[in-house]
Amino acid sequence: MNHNRREFLLSSAGFAVGCRLFETSVLGQQRKKTRLILLGTKGGPRVGESGRSNPATLLLIDDVPYLVDCGYGVTKQLILAGVAVQRVRYVFITHHHSDHNLELGPLVYNAWSVGLPFKIDAYGPPGLRKMAEDFFNYEEFDIKTRIVDEGRADPRKLLTSHEFDKPGVILENDQVRVTSTKVRHPPIEQAYAYRFDTPDRSIVISGDTAYSPELAQFAKGADVLVHEVMYLPAIDALVKRLPEAKRLREHLLAAHTLPADVGKVAAQAGVKTLVLSHFVPGDDASITDEQWSADVRKEFKGQIIVGRDLMEI
Ligand SMILES: [Zn+2]
Ligand SMILES: [Zn+2]
Numbered sequence: 001m002n003h004n005r006r007e008f009l010l011s012s013a014g015f016a017v018g019c020r021l022f023e024t025s026v027l028g029q030q031r032k033k034t035r036l037i038l039l040g041t042k043g044g045p046r047v048g049e050s051g052r053s054n055p056a057t058l059l060l061i062d063d064v065p066y067l068v069d070c071g072y073g074v075t076k077q078l079i080l081a082g083v084a085v086q087r088v089r090y091v092f093i094t095h096h097h098s099d100h101n102l103e104l105g106p107l108v109y110n111a112w113s114v115g116l117p118f119k120i121d122a123y124g125p126p127g128l129r130k131m132a133e134d135f136f137n138y139e140e141f142d143i144k145t146r147i148v149d150e151g152r153a154d155p156r157k158l159l160t161s162h163e164f165d166k167p168g169v170i171l172e173n174d175q176v177r178v179t180s181t182k183v184r185h186p187p188i189e190q191a192y193a194y195r196f197d198t199p200d201r202s203i204v205i206s207g208d209t210a211y212s213p214e215l216a217q218f219a220k221g222a223d224v225l226v227h228e229v230m231y232l233p234a235i236d237a238l239v240k241r242l243p244e245a246k247r248l249r250e251h252l253l254a255a256h257t258l259p260a261d262v263g264k265v266a267a268q269a270g271v272k273t274l275v276l277s278h279f280v281p282g283d284d285a286s287i288t289d290e291q292w293s294a295d296v297r298k299e300f301k302g303q304i305i306v307g308r309d310l311m312e313i
Contacts, residue, residue, distance in 0.1 A: 034176075034201040035060040036224060038275070039067075039077035041307045042282025043208070043228060043256070045099040050283040053077050053309050054099050057205055057226060057277065061175045061198050066090045067107075068194055068205050069100040075110045081310055086111040086118040090171065092178070093124030094207030095191035096131075104128075105135025112155040121160045123170050123178075125190035129161040165190060181218040183209035185255050193218060204271070208278065210254060211261035216268035224313060225271040228278035229296075230256040231287055238281065256280050259292065263299025274300055277307040 036059055042052030054071025058081060065088045067074070075085050088111060093101050104122065111118045122128060136143060136156050146152050164170060164180070171178040177197045185191035185208045193215055195204045204219040206212075206227040219225045235252055239245045257265070259276075266274040276292055289306040296304055305313060 032200060033062055034196070034198040034203070036201075036203055036226070036275075036313045037081050038226075038277055038307045038309060038311045038313070039074060039081060040069075040071045041277045041279060041309055042071075043099065043230075043278040043280040044282055045072070045097070045102065046283060047072055048283030050285040051309065052279065052282050054102070055278055056103075058083065059196055059203060061196070064089050064175060066092070066176070066178075066196065068092045069094055069207075070103040070107050071099045072102045074103045075107055077309065084114070086114045086116050088118075088120060091120060091122040091124075092170070092194050093122065093128060094194065094205070095125060095185060095188050096127050097188065097208065100208070101131065105132060105138070108132070108155060108159050109135070109139060112152070112158060115150075115152065117153070119158055119160075121162060121171075123162045123164065125192065126163050126165050127190075128163050132159055132161050167192065170194070179218075181214060183207055183215055184212045185209050195219065195222065204269075206257075206265075206278075208255065209257060211257050212265065213268065216265045219265070219269035219271055222269060222271045224273045224275060225266050225269060226275040226277050226307070227262045227265060228257060228280070229259055229262050229276045229292060230280040231284075231292060232258055233291075234281050234284050234287055252280060259295035260299055263296040266296070266300040266302065271302060273303040273305060273313065275305045275307050275313055279307075 039056035039058050040053035042054055053073040055069045056071050056074040056077060057068040059066040065083050067088050078085055108120055143155060147154060167181045170180050179195045180192040183191050183193050191207055193207045195218060202222040203224045204222045206215060208228055209215060230252060235249055239249050292306050293304050
């Protein structure tokens with residue numbers, strides 16, 4: 001063996017040991033029982049090029065996947081986060097804008113296509129059940145063919161839809177208590193935020209909302225608040241370029257939250273960590289982390305994290 005090659009092997013062995021140590025210390029003993037992973041951090045249905053995927057947020061509680069929202073690309077993002085799609089056990093839809101529910105049916109289909117047993121309970125506002133049924137009808141030919149041809153189970157029996165139209169306790173088991181509250185997202189009435197209380201952490205996910213003091217009440221004392229955010233100068237620049245976007249600006253202002261107001265909600269709630277996600281606009285890569293967070297910081301003195309896809313908090 002020549003000297004250089006031996007040196008290379010030695011140093012790569014050292015590197016491998018280093019990696020293993022890193023895994024043990026960061027992902028081993030110190031790994032939290034409740035893990036939060038942002039799968040998609042871009043607001044809106046447009047599939048963009050800026051690197052952000054459409055909305056989806058994952059909690060792993062004792063390694064059981066609880067998924068909030070199913071924007072386009074969620075299956076891919078789960079895989080990139082190291083979570084096999086058929087492992088998803090619970091899904092929570094915040095509201096029925098398509099950036100939050102587009103891939104609910106495909107997610108269930110993708111879990112089914114693996115061919116292993118799975119069971120998904122999905123929770124969300126009215127419309128959820130019909131949406132799932134409609135998806136199965138959309139793929140009826142394929143599903144029927146595969147049941148006969150490949151001996152697969154009927155996927156319709158593997159998904160259970162649970163609809164609710166009032167805030168309250170959504171799910172309670174020995175891992176977690178999940179509660180919901182209504183948020184302000186006109187014109188959609190049935191729009192919710194979710195709170196996950198586990199033995200080691202409390203995490204609140206805002207869903208889509210305009211400034212909502214009720215959300216601060218709901219998030220009181222949580223460890224982490226994941227809140228949507230909108231950056232107005234970028235919206236105004238868009239309106240300048242496309243005057244027809246004026247109507248869009250009005251909708252966005254009524255339905256989403258400006259950075260200073262996100263800071264207010266986090267401060268009123270007294271959370272330890274605020275995570276910005278669901279960025280509007282989500283595909284303007286020129287907006288810096290500092291621009292997203294500057295006005296938030298004026299109101300909130302805790303930790304502020306500008307979210308990115310696949311970031312774990
Ligand atoms: Zn949205
Ligand atoms: Zn929405």
